[in-house]
Amino acid sequence: MxxxxxxxxxxxxxxxxxxxxxxxxxxxxxxxxxxxxxxxxxxxxxxxxxxxxxxxxxxxxxxxxxxxxxxxxxxxxxxLVRTFQGTVLFPEQTVEQNIGNGLLAKASSSWVDWIVESNAYAKSRRDEVERLLVFSRLTDLKHSAARDLSHGQQRVLGIAIALAARxxxxxxxxxxxxxxxxxxxxxxxxxxxxxxxxxxxxxxxxxxxxxxxxxxxxxxxxxxxxxxxxxxxxxxxxxxxxxxxxxxxx
Structure with missing residues (x-):
């Protein structure tokens, strides 16, 4: 189909x-x-x-x-989500933070959640970031700044960010x-x-x-x-x- x-x-x-x-x-x-x-x-x-x-x-x-x-x-x-030839990352932010940014593209929560970030909502975000870290084999690097990753790791991170948008x-x-x-x-x-x-x-x-x-x-x-x-x-x-x-x- x-x-x-x-x-x-x-x-x-x-x-x-x-x-x-x-x-x-x-x-x-x-x-x-x-x-x-x-x-x-x-x-x-x-x-x-x-x-x-x-x-x-x-x-x-x-x-x-x-x-x-x-x-x-x-x-x-x-x-419908894409990546680019040049990896688009926030170089000063950590791997974990970069993947969290990707969740914004698929955000379906209310504006109240984004302002007060309820405990349940915050936990669901953390769980999703953790899932993507494991899937992309970047867990050990989650506290590293994106700029410190190798080129190949940055490419994988870019894909993980795109996947955050489901x-x-x-x-x-x-x-x-x-x-x-x-x-x-x-x-x-x-x-x-x-x-x-x-x-x-x-x-x-x-x-x-x-x-x-x-x-x-x-x-x-x-x-x-x-x-x-x-x-x-x-x-x-x-x-x-x-x-x-x-x-x-x-």
């Missing part, structure tokens, strides 16, 4: 067409890859999906509902960039657990080895258009993909 779909999505910046008539769907409970050469329009497309940009034409649907006109914050409250669809922009091989293996395991918990994952990534072993379906963009889509094996063998992006030995 489809949870996210794009229909003829186009984005023009003056005379430049960055995204051109893009149509594809993401199945609920899948890990869906979005790949393509630099400048193919991948990050722009993420910004269109999550409301940072409004499309020149076309529409975005979440679980069958047209969200094209919704703000970024309303899309997040509806379960997304239905989590969009990750190059999550494996700069990670060591062991960090990549741990993140692959983490993303599979996220999918298993019921969250659909869509990721932009340049690490083809990781994309091919992780994704169920891959959509390939080139010059702002969909070049092809299918299983990793289909994409690997597609002649235009091999020449435009992967190379004949990929």
């Amino acid at each position: 489809t949870i996210l779909s794009l229909h003829g999505v186009t984005k023009k910046f003056g005379g430049l067409t960055a995204v051109n008539d893009v149509t594809f769907s993401v199945e609920r409970g899948s890990i869906h890859g979005l790949i393509g050469p630099n400048g193919a329009g991948k990050t722009t497309l993420f910004s269109l999906i999550t409301g940072f940009y409004r499309p020149t034409a076309g529409r975005v649907e979440l679980d069958g509902k047209d969200v094209t006109s919704l703000s970024t914050s309303l899309r997040a409250r509806n379960g 997304p239905r669809v989590l969009l990750l922009d190059e999550p494996f960039t700069g990670m060591t091989a062991s960090e990549k293996d741990r993140l692959v395991e983490m993303l599979r657990e996220i999918r298993k918990s019921g969250t659909t994952v869509v990721l932009v990534e340049h690490d083809m080895r990781t994309v091919m072993r992780l994704c169920d379906v891959i959509t390939v963009l080139n010059f702002g258009r969909v070049l092809t889509e299918g299983t990793p094996e289909h994409v690997r063998r597609h002649p235009e993909v091999m020449s435009a992006y992967l190379g004949t030995t990929a």
